[in-house]
Amino acid sequence: MMSQTPNVPGPDQIRRAPKVLLHDHLDGGLRPGTIVELAAARGYAALPETEADKLGVWFREAADSGSLERYLETFAHTCAVMQTRDALFRVAAECAEDLAEDGVVYAEVRYAPEQHLTAGLTLEEVVEAVNDGFREGERRARANGHRIRVGALLTAMRHAARALEIAELANRYRDLGVVGFDIAGAEAGYPPTRHLDAFEYLKRENNHFTIHAGEAFGLPSIWQALQWCGADRLGHGVRIIDDIEVADDGGVKLGRLASYVRDKRIPLELCPSSNLQTGAAASYAEHPIGLLRKLHFRVTVNTDNRLMSGTSMSREFEKLTEAFGYTLDDMQWFTVNAMKSAFIPFDERLAMINDVVKPGYAELKSEWLFRQTSTTSGSSGASA
Numbered sequence: 001m002m003s004q005t006p007n008v009p010g011p012d013q014i015r016r017a018p019k020v021l022l023h024d025h026l027d028g029g030l031r032p033g034t035i036v037e038l039a040a041a042r043g044y045a046a047l048p049e050t051e052a053d054k055l056g057v058w059f060r061e062a063a064d065s066g067s068l069e070r071y072l073e074t075f076a077h078t079c080a081v082m083q084t085r086d087a088l089f090r091v092a093a094e095c096a097e098d099l100a101e102d103g104v105v106y107a108e109v110r111y112a113p114e115q116h117l118t119a120g121l122t123l124e125e126v127v128e129a130v131n132d133g134f135r136e137g138e139r140r141a142r143a144n145g146h147r148i149r150v151g152a153l154l155t156a157m158r159h160a161a162r163a164l165e166i167a168e169l170a171n172r173y174r175d176l177g178v179v180g181f182d183i184a185g186a187e188a189g190y191p192p193t194r195h196l197d198a199f200e201y202l203k204r205e206n207n208h209f210t211i212h213a214g215e216a217f218g219l220p221s222i223w224q225a226l227q228w229c230g231a232d233r234l235g236h237g238v239r240i241i242d243d244i245e246v247a248d249d250g251g252v253k254l255g256r257l258a259s260y261v262r263d264k265r266i267p268l269e270l271c272p273s274s275n276l277q278t279g280a281a282a283s284y285a286e287h288p289i290g291l292l293r294k295l296h297f298r299v300t301v302n303t304d305n306r307l308m309s310g311t312s313m314s315r316e317f318e319k320l321t322e323a324f325g326y327t328l329d330d331m332q333w334f335t336v337n338a339m340k341s342a343f344i345p346f347d348e349r350l351a352m353i354n355d356v357v358k359p360g361y362a363e364l365k366s367e368w369l370f371r372q373t374s375t376t377s378g379s380s381g382a383s384a
């Protein structure tokens with residue numbers, strides 16, 4: 001008699017499962033071959049490798065440094081080749097295509113417009129080039145049989161002093177492809193409260209923002225991001241684990257901040273592979289995502305930088321299913337969490353969950369019912 005096999009998905013099912021991505025950097029996700037071509041076209045001679053495969057390996061190894069500061073140095077090369085309208089358009093279009101190919105149905109992709117001005121583009125021209133690229137990528141994906149929606153998050157760099165200007169830019173392009181705001185860059189020494197004016201402005205405009213916090217620096221950073229700045233979501237937030245005590249008998253005690261994060265359903269944009277590279281976690285199996293998921297924090301799974309980590313949404317889920325035995329039900333839970341936490345309007349999120357995400361998982365979960373056995377009818381004993 002046929003019985004239901006456990007829903008632990010294989011690589012092919014993981015890739016076909018609808019996935020939702022909230023934390024992905026545009027300048028951390030270029031195809032190595034595109035970097036090589038754009039560098040040649042622009043006469044950028046400082047690439048450490050000029051052969052695409054070797055360049056991909058270089059990024060992964062250079063980012064594997066154990067420190068966020070060293071990890072971030074690699075972005076000098078990607079930003080250097082993203083300075084013209086054509087380059088930004090191409091990178092954005094390929095980003096949407098690559099995500100769609102990997103089974104991502106909704107993504108919020110972030111970048112810092114202020115890092116793309118060295119060849120004379122204005123902030124507005126940067127935003128429009130990227131938005132146009134995303135629309136083109138969505139069209140190409142559709143032509144290849146994939147459906148994806150991509151929204152942009154505008155990031156301000158935390159060491160710089162342009163956050164209010166970038167927040168205003170995000171507000172101007174609201175409903176025109178930009179869905180929210182973020183701050184990123186080195187965390188230690190640059191607390192989010194430096195940019196309070198930007199966050200207060202966005203709150204007054206009823207706009208949305210996430211803050212990179214609790215990645216390289218711990219609880220004070222998360223506390224500031226939530227209680228001073230009013231972040232809707234936490235970029236990483238993985239260090240919330242420092243406020244959770246697990247006793248020898250398995251009993252768990254949450255501190256005030258961890259309780260707040262869980263009670264208020266604050267979305268955590270966790271990025272396992274990125275954390276292994278910057279030293280925020282030692283292995284997938286030891287990554288706090290295991291405990292945070294068990295404790296029902298609003299956990300989401302993300303790529304952060306696909307180029308620097310040599311990863312994809314499917315690969316992140318493969319690593320997690322290997323480490324924790326996650327099933328398709330777990331994958332659906334992470335995906336629904338992410339879709340609930342997106343910055344697009346509620347009715348659109350709900351429709352994505354009910355009409356795209358859940359039917360996609362239902363389809364995958366029911367496959368075992370229709371699996372053909374390899375035995376011919378009437379034969380007995382031989383089981384496939």
Ligand SMILES: O=c1[nH]cnc2c1ncn2[C@@H]1O[C@H](CO)[C@@H](O)[C@H]1O
Pocket residue numbers: 025026027028068072075079110111112115155184185186212215274304305
């Ligand atoms: O994990 C991260 N933590 C903090 N900052 C980051 C991370 N990944 C990328 N960036 C920074 O965000 C900028 C805009 O996309 C990137 O150029 C990089 O400096």
Ligand SMILES: [Zn+2]
Pocket residue numbers: 023025184212235304
């Ligand atoms: Zn990030």
